[in-house]
Amino acid sequence: MEMVFVNQAREHVGEEITMAGWVTHYRSSGKIHFVIVRDGTGVMQCVVKNPLAILKNLDAWDGLTQETAVRIRGTVHADPRAPIGVELEAEEVVVVGPSEGYPVAPKEHGVDFLMDHRHLWIRSPRQAAILRIRAAVIHATRDFLDSHGFVVADPPIITPAAAEGSTTLFPIDYFDDTAFLSQSGQLYMEALAMALGRVYSFGPTFRAEKSKTRRHLTEFWMVEPELAFCEFEENLVWQEQLVSHIVQHVLATCADELHTIERDISRLETIVAPFPRITYDEALARLAEAGLPLDWGEDMGAPHETALAGMFDRPVFVTHFPVSLKAFYMQPDPARPDVALAADLLAPEGYGEIIGGSERIHDLGLLLQRMDEHHLDLAVYGWYIDLRRFGSVPHSGFGMGLERIVAWICGLDHVRETIPFARTLNRVWP
Ligand code: 4AD
Ligand code: MG
DSSP states (O other): OOBOOGGGGGGGTTSEEEEEEEEEEEEEETTEEEEEEEOSSOEEEEEESSHHHHBOSOSOGGGOOTTOEEEEEEEEEEOTTSTTSEEEEEEEEEEEEOOOSOSSOSSOOOHHHHHHTHHHHTTSHHHHHHHHHHHHHHHHHHHHHHHTTOEEOOOOSEESSOSSOGGGOOEEEETTEEEEEOSOSHHHHHHHHHHHSEEEEEEEEEOOOOOOSTTOOSEEEEEEEEEETOOHHHHHHHHHHHHHHHHHHHHHHOHHHHHHTTOOTHHHHTOOSOOOEEEHHHHHHHHHHTTOOOOTTOOOOHHHHHHHHTTSSSOEEEEOOBGGGSOTTBOEETTEEEEESEEEEEETTTTEEEEEEEEBOOOHHHHHHHHHHTTOOTTTTHHHHHTTTSSOOOEEEEEEEHHHHHHHHHTOSOGGGGSSSOOBTTBOOO
C-alpha cells in the first residue's frame, strides 16, 4: 500500500491508506482514543476505536508520548470539523521509534529555550509551515527569474574585499592571508552580467552586524539579479514583478501553511504590481508630517520605515537617496548628482526594507572618483574597474533578503524563525 502524506489525504476519502509520522498529542475519551500525528506536510487526527486490538508492539497506549514515530494504516473519512477536512480511522498502529521526555512540550517556552532546541523546535507544525513557505518563496523566485531569461550564476563566498562597506566583514584565515565571507555577490554579478546579459545569484551572505534587531542575521540568503543595459526605472519594474509573483505564488500554493500560522491573507491579496514610488525628499516630508522629522542626509531607522510603509497597502519604493548614504558603486542622478539612482523597497506592516537596489556607475572616471572618496584600495578592486574599461554599459540590479520577505509574508515577529538555523550576534548554536 502506498504511503500517503497528510496534505494529500483529502484525495483519498473512503480509501485505506498508510501514513507515517510523529505523535503530537494522544488522548483518550473512554473507549475511543485519538492520536494526533504530524508528518511534515500537515497534522492528522487518527481515531482508534478498539485500541488493544491494534497497537502491535507497545504494552501500553501511554507509550504514545509526544514525538513517538508511528506508522498507521486506516481508512480516510471526511470530517468537516477537522482542520484539514478529513480524519483517519486507524486499523493498525506500529511504533517505529519511541520518544521519552521530549523537551519542547506544546506549552509556552521562552525564545532562548526554543532557539537552544531549534533542532527539535522545527518539528512544531508552525515552524514547519514557515519553512515550507520559505521553500515556496525560493521556488517562486527561481521560477520567475529562470522564465524571464535570467541565468543563475554563482559568485564566490570567499572574497578578497568588501562589497558593502568594511565594517561588517567576517575575516577568515586563508592560508597565509586574510579573506572575507561575502557580504553580497553584487560586484561579481556585474562581471557576470557583462558575460551573460541577465543573471542572478541566490546564496548565503554574511554580515558581522552588531545590531540586535528583529530583522538582522549574520548569515542570510540573498537573491541578487543583475541586468546589463538596464536603467534605474526598469530595475524597479523587475523588483515589483518579482515580489508580486512570489506573494501570489505563496497564496496559491500554501493555503494550509498560511492557515496553520494564522496569517491574515487579506494583507497579502493586495500585493500586486505596480507598487508606489516616493523619493527620499517626499519621504522626509511625509515623515515630518507624521511627527518623525529627519534632516536631509540622515538615514531612516526602523520607526521611519514602519511609518512610511504604513501609508500604503503594498510595498513602497523609496528612491533617490542622498549619495552620501549609499554604496560607492551607485549611479548619481545626472539631473541632480547629490542623490543616487537607488531605491529601497519597504514592505508593509512594519517589515521595513526587503530589497535594496540601484543603477550602477558605468563611467570609468566617475567610478574611480567615488572609489577614491571611499578610500578603496584600487589594487584590490582592479578587476572590477576593468569592467568599465571594456565595453561598459548602463546596468542595474538589486538584492532581496530571503528571510526579510519570508518574515513579512508569514507575519512573524523576528527573522530567526524564517531560516532553519539562525545565526545572530549571540548565537551560532545549534
Ligand atoms: O541593501 P543591501 O545591503 O544591498 C546589497 O547588498 C546590494 N549589494 C544588493 C544588490 O544590489 N545586489 O542588502 C540587500 C537586502 C536588504 O534589502 C535586506 O532585505 C537583506 O538584503 N539584508 C539582510 N537580511 C537579513 N539580515 C541582515 N543582516 C541583512 N542585511 C541585508
Ligand atoms: Mg540596503
